[in-house]
Amino acid sequence: AQSVAQPEDQVNVAEGNPLTVKCTYSVSGNPYLFWYVQYPNRGLQFLLKYITGDNLVKGSYGFEAEFNKSQTSFHLKKPSALVSDSALYFCAVRDTLNTGNQFYFGTGTSLTVIP
Amino acid sequence: EPEVTQTPSHQVTQMGQEVILRCVPISNHLYFYWYRQILGQKVEFLVSFYNNEISEKSEIFDDQFSVERPDGSNFTLKIRSTKLEDSAMYFCASSEAQTGVYNEQFFGPGTRLTVL
Structure with a gap:
């Protein structure tokens, strides 16, 4: 069965420090992995995706994520956090063995960057 | 930058009433989806729609739900008798x-549905 886990409901980090938002997944086939960010009263905004190729993918706003197949993880990272990065972050996976289009989402992690 | 829009932003209804949630997808997109998120829980897939028909639906999407693309721009989710x-x-x-x-999929800002 397909699933995504975001083990931390809340992450707090000081401005300028590196941040990590964790995500692990479970799929039957190979994963397609995505990160989305949600600001208040806005829709989910795409940040980055892993389909194939380099394990380290770079996305919008200076974010990057590392695909680790052995640990079934896709943690989101940023070298230096900004206060404006404070938002809700969702990890999502699509299973290549699933012929449908649906994403499986995590429960979300609320990131607060402290000035 | 093109965006998916949704109306209304908040809908309050009485149990048993019908509601229609509206969406305007990005104009050159071909696939449309509805998801829902119960407070504090995961975002869950409901249905996908392509070429004027449902291409996939989840167990949540039972007979009380329906989707429609009534014209070239809108995509609606109807709940017949809300619970x-x-x-x-x-x-x-x-x-x-x-x-x-x-x-990737592009998401709208969401409609918060409250059933009383």
Whole structure:
């Protein structure tokens, strides 16, 4: 069965420090992995995706994520956090063995960057 | 930058009433989706729609739900007889091609449905 886990409901980090938002997944086939960010009263905004190729993918706003197949993880990272990065972050996976289009989402992690 | 829009932002209804949630996907997109998120829980897939028909639906999408693309721009989700447990945030999304092959899904801001 397909699933995504975001083990931390809340992450707090000081401005300028590196941040990590964790995500692990479970799929039957190979994963397609995505990160989305949600600001208040806005829709989910795409940040980055892993389909194939380099394990380290770079996305919008200076974010990057590392695909680790052995640990079934896709943690989101940023070298230096900004206060404006404070938002809700969702990890999502699509299973290549699933012929449908649906994403499986995590429960979300609320990131607060402290000035 | 093109965006998916949804109306209304908040809908309050009485149990047993019908509601229609509206979405305007990005204009050149071909695939449309509805997801929902019950407060404090995961974002869950409801249905995908392509070429004027449902291409996939989840167990949640039972007979009380229906989707329609009544014209060239709108995509609607109808709940025929709302239940208390339908209270959730409903997200519409669209994509250019089948997600996972090429493209990510673009999401709207959501409609918060409250059933009393």
